[in-house]
Amino acid sequence: MSEPTTAVCQTCGNSVDPNAPPPCPKCGGMGRHYSAGISVSVPCSTSVTATHEHREETKQNNRSLLIVVWGLTIGMPIVGMFLAGPVGAVVGVVASVMTNVLGSRATKTIRTIERNTVHS
């Protein structure tokens, strides 16, 4: 809140418009006495802070990798039927490792965390 500055003529004491340039409309005097209003600013604020958190989890499947993984999962036991002994064991281990590695890459989890802080 700010009160407007008031002005009075120095010659006749007539109150004049502080924004209007001299001379005084009543007596033509050029002198003026200004009195500034007191400006008091009281900060009155009620602060409410609200934090809104939004979490989103999206799973993205890499289709071609998933097909390979499923192909290995289903195909390898069939291949294993025709392979016996150490060779079959090595192929089985390789297939398991490949399935494991590819499987972990086939599905990608994307986490999105949004935080909105609202001041009001």
Ligand SMILES: [Zn+2]
């Ligand atoms: Zn005057």
